[in-house]
Amino acid sequence: KSDEEKISIIQEHVKEIMLTLGLDLTDDSLRGTPKRIAKSYVNELFYGLNPKNKPKAATFDNKYNYSEMLVEKDITLYSTCEHHMLPFFGKAHIAYIPRANVVGLSKLARLLEIYARRMQIQERLTNQIADGMMEVMNPLGCGVIMEAKHFCMVCRGAEKKDSQGLCFVGKVKLPDFLKTLKISFFAGCRLQATEERWEGGVGKRFGNRKCGAV
Numbered sequence: 431k432s433d434e435e436k437i438s439i440i441q442e443h444v445k446e447i448m449l450t451l452g453l454d455l456t457d458d459s460l461r462g463t464p465k466r467i468a469k470s471y472v473n474e475l476f477y478g479l480n481p482k483n484k485p486k487a488a489t490f491d492n493k494y495n496y497s498e499m500l501v502e503k504d505i506t507l508y509s510t511c512e513h514h515m516l517p518f519f520g521k522a523h524i525a526y527i528p529r530a531n532v533v534g535l536s537k538l539a540r541l542l543e544i545y546a547r548r549m550q551i552q553e554r555l556t557n558q559i560a561d562g563m564m565e566v567m568n569p570l571g572c573g574v575i576m577e578a579k580h581f582c583m584v585c586r587g588a589e590k591k592d593s594q595g596l597c598f599v600g601k602v603k604l605p606d607f608l609k610t611l612k613i614s615f616f617a618g619c620r621l622q623a624t625e626e627r628w629e630g631g632v633g634k635r636f637g638n639r640k641c642g643a644v
Contacts, residue, residue: 433472433480440468475510478547485540487566489531501525502538511582512549518595520578524559526569533567541566552578556597564601573600 444464503523524538545558556576563572576597
């Protein structure tokens with residue numbers, strides 16, 4: 431279906447939901463709401479579901495033979511929880527150690543966006559970004575940390591307004607890369623990670639290429 435067809439279909443369903451809730455769609459403030467919601471779903475909140483919106487992964491030769499960790503931190507993140515269709519938002523920190531190629535910093539943010547702009551869970555989103563990095567860059571290793579506040583925890587259910595979810599995932603080619611990535615990445619992002627937390631949970635999951643909450 432085209433974007434226009436999707437908007438038309440969603441608009442009718444949103445209208446039905448609003449009428450079911452007893453809202454007056456002749457009200458000036460509500461009359462255009464079904465279409466506004468439909469357009470925001472297709473063009474903004476869930477545009478990552480459309481393959482044509484996937485950004486081109488342009489890379490550059492690592493002509494300076496840079497071999498240290500590159501970190502882009504505090505990337506603003508907006509996504510939608512697939513369980514309740516409520517927002518979660520926060521920051522992502524992405525790091526990698528290059529081989530022959532490097533990538534522009536804006537491309538890391540665009541990679542995050544294409545996976546975030548769809549119905550998601552934080553654990554999968556963290557993994558998808560790391561997998562995307564490995565596919566595009568083939569680096570020695572990469573890591574992703576994601577901190578997010580979930581509205582399904584804030585305005586419903588447990589209603590814990592100060593709670594945050596934190597996920598960390600790493601993809602590595604070399605086993606001895608783990609210690610370097612742990613120290614450099616956590617220090618670079620200024621996140622506190624105790625040795626007990628690492629050895630007891632995150633480190634083991636990292637070695638197994640799984641996402642672990644800290």
